[in-house]
Amino acid sequence: MYIGPFALANNVFVAPMAGVTDRPFRQLCKKLGAGYAVSEMVTSRRELWDTLKTSRRANHDGEVEPIAVQIAGTDAAMMADAAAYNIDRGAQIIDINMGCPAKKVCNKWAGSALMQDEALALQIIEAVVQACAPHGVPVTLKMRTGWAQSHKNALSIARAAESAGVQMVAVHGRTREQGYKGLAEYDTMAEVKAALRIPVVANGDIDTPEKARDVLAYTGADAVMVGRAAQGRPWIFRELAHFLATGSHLAPPLVADVKRLLLDHLADHYQLYGEYSGVRTARKHIGWYVKTLPGGEAFRGQMNALEDCRAQLDAVAGFFDSLGQRMERVPALAPGQVASTQETTNNHNKIEEAAL
Numbered sequence: 001m002y003i004g005p006f007a008l009a010n011n012v013f014v015a016p017m018a019g020v021t022d023r024p025f026r027q028l029c030k031k032l033g034a035g036y037a038v039s040e041m042v043t044s045r046r047e048l049w050d051t052l053k054t055s056r057r058a059n060h061d062g063e064v065e066p067i068a069v070q071i072a073g074t075d076a077a078m079m080a081d082a083a084a085y086n087i088d089r090g091a092q093i094i095d096i097n098m099g100c101p102a103k104k105v106c107n108k109w110a111g112s113a114l115m116q117d118e119a120l121a122l123q124i125i126e127a128v129v130q131a132c133a134p135h136g137v138p139v140t141l142k143m144r145t146g147w148a149q150s151h152k153n154a155l156s157i158a159r160a161a162e163s164a165g166v167q168m169v170a171v172h173g174r175t176r177e178q179g180y181k182g183l184a185e186y187d188t189m190a191e192v193k194a195a196l197r198i199p200v201v202a203n204g205d206i207d208t209p210e211k212a213r214d215v216l217a218y219t220g221a222d223a224v225m226v227g228r229a230a231q232g233r234p235w236i237f238r239e240l241a242h243f244l245a246t247g248s249h250l251a252p253p254l255v256a257d258v259k260r261l262l263l264d265h266l267a268d269h270y271q272l273y274g275e276y277s278g279v280r281t282a283r284k285h286i287g288w289y290v291k292t293l294p295g296g297e298a299f300r301g302q303m304n305a306l307e308d309c310r311a312q313l314d315a316v317a318g319f320f321d322s323l324g325q326r327m328e329r330v331p332a333l334a335p336g337q338v339a340s341t342q343e344t345t346n347n348h349n350k351i352e353e354a355a356l
Helices: 023-031 052-057 076-088 111-116 118-135 154-164 187-195 209-219 236-246 255-290 296-303 309-324 342-355
Strands: 012-014 036-043 068-072 093-098 139-146 168-175 200-203 223-226
Touching (some): 012 023, 036 052, 036 076, 068 076, 076 118, 111 118, 118 139, 118 154, 139 154, 154 168, 154 187, 168 187, 187 200, 209 223, 209 236, 223 236, 255 296, 255 309, 296 309
Parallel strands (some): 012 036, 036 068, 068 093, 093 139, 139 168, 168 200
C-alpha cells in the first residue's frame, strides 16, 4: 500500500490521538509492527506555534519515515500555512483533522465540526493540497461518518476530497454526536470504499486480530487504524499484522518483554518532556499498561503519587518483576474490552481536550 511515493510496511496503522500519539509512542508502535502512524494534531493558529506544546509535536528527531503530521483548524489559509510550517519541520505527509469530537475543538468549528459545513471543509482541503503540491507532499483526510445520525455525509466529503487531490481517507465509524459511545458502524466505510479509487482506512473498535480481518472483509478497506486498543498494548500491531498475513495468532508477550518495552518507552518519553512534565504525562501510559494486569489498579494509585522519573522507573520495574514471579505472559485483550470500557472513553475525551 502506498501514500503518494511512500510504500508502507503493512496495512495496520496507528490512529492519531491527541495527548497520546507523541513521537515516543509512535516510534514504539512502529517498532512493534505498525505500518504507519500519524502525529497528534498540530494547531493552525500561528500564535501557538512557538509554544512548548506545539514545538514538541513538531519534533521528529529520529522518527522512522514516513513522517505524517495531522493539522487542525477552521480557516483555509491558516491550514495551508500550517501545512507549510510542518513540511519545513520534516513532515512528509499532511493529514487533515475532520474527526476529532472533543468539545474544545468542535466548539471552534474545527475537527469533526467541519463536517457540518461541507463548503468550508472543501475549501480547507483544496488549500492544503495546493500548499503541499509544490513539495511533493501527499495529503490525507481523517473524518467521522458524519455530524449526527441524521447527518451522515462522509461519502460526499470523501468524493470531494478525492477530486481535490487527497490521496487517502480514514473514516472513524461514529458520528461526532456519538463521541466514543456505542459501537462503530462499518456500512458507511464500505460505501466510501466502493465509491473511491484512493485508499480508504477503517477505524473504530478494532481491538483483536479477528476484528481487523472481519472489518477489512466487510468494508473492502485497504487498511485498519487502531487507536484506544493500542493504549498500553502497543504490541497489538504486530499481533494484527501477523494474523492478517498468516491466519495464526502470536502468543501474548512475556511479562519480562513488556517490562523492557515500558521502561524504554518511559526513557524516550522523559527525554522529550523533561523531568517535571515527563513523570506526569507518563502516568496515563503506565496506567494503560497495568490496567488489566493483576494488582494493576492498586499499583496505578501508588504510582500516580510519585513525582520524579527515577522513582517512577523503579516502581514500574518492581511491579513487573513481582508480576513475573506469578505469570509468564500478559493476558490477551478480550474482544470488545476497549470499546465497552466507559472509563477508557471518559479518559480519552479528557486527554483530547487537555492536550489541545
